[in-house]
Amino acid sequence: MRLVILDRDGVINEDSDHYIKSADEFRPIPGSLAAIARLNRAGYTVAVASNQSGIGRGLFEPAALEAMHAKLARLLAAEGGRVDHIAYCPHAPEANCACRKPRPGLLQQIARHYATELRDVPVVGDSLRDLEAARAVGARPLLVRTGKGERTLATADEGLAGVPVYADLAEAVDHLLRQA
Numbered sequence: 671m672r673l674v675i676l677d678r679d680g681v682i683n684e685d686s687d688h689y690i691k692s693a694d695e696f697r698p699i700p701g702s703l704a705a706i707a708r709l710n711r712a713g714y715t716v717a718v719a720s721n722q723s724g725i726g727r728g729l730f731e732p733a734a735l736e737a738m739h740a741k742l743a744r745l746l747a748a749e750g751g752r753v754d755h756i757a758y759c760p761h762a763p764e765a766n767c768a769c770r771k772p773r774p775g776l777l778q779q780i781a782r783h784y785a786t787e788l789r790d791v792p793v794v795g796d797s798l799r800d801l802e803a804a805r806a807v808g809a810r811p812l813l814v815r816t817g818k819g820e821r822t823l824a825t826a827d828e829g830l831a832g833v834p835v836y837a838d839l840a841e842a843v844d845h846l847l848r849q850a
């Protein structure tokens with residue numbers, strides 16, 4: 671299979687330092703949904719791996735997350751696109767779970783879901799932890815400047831070495847589809 675894994679906040683939808691807590695606050699980044707639809711049309715399965723510690727912090731309920739993802743599915747369907755699988759970590763950092771990125775648990779969940787390997791699978795994120803999780807499973811990290819992307823770049827962290835940087839998901843997808 672041809673799989674692409676996306677972070678959610680800051681890649682698909684606008685991020686907020688105050689967390690995205692409701693479907694109302696879930697607002698797609700311009701061009702991101704069309705980019706997912708283009709991936710689908712090119713034969714890619716699109717999965718999402720997302721830290722959602724707002725649940726563990728008591729900021730919103732799992733039902734609110736379901737509502738956000740229903741909105742995502744509805745808006746995507748209107749563009750002819752689909753996210754096939756969403757793996758999320760609901761835990762607060764203190765829970766010290768195995769799934770919260772930069773740990774690779776969410777990506778491993780996705781690998782199990784599809785019974786596939788993640789070697790060289792593109793993983794698009796806006797934070798260092800996305801890149802680290804991708805690297806931990808041998809996947810291929812890509813960074814976008816949307817969301818926390820500019821802040822991530824400004825860290826000049828060694829984790830950025832060799833990671834291609836794109837303006838947004840639309841540009842990252844252009845690049846992936848040209849390569850394919």
Ligand SMILES: [Mg+2]
Nearest residue numbers: 677679680796
């Ligand atoms: Mg993010």
Ligand SMILES: [Zn+2]
Nearest residue numbers: 759767769770
């Ligand atoms: Zn977790």
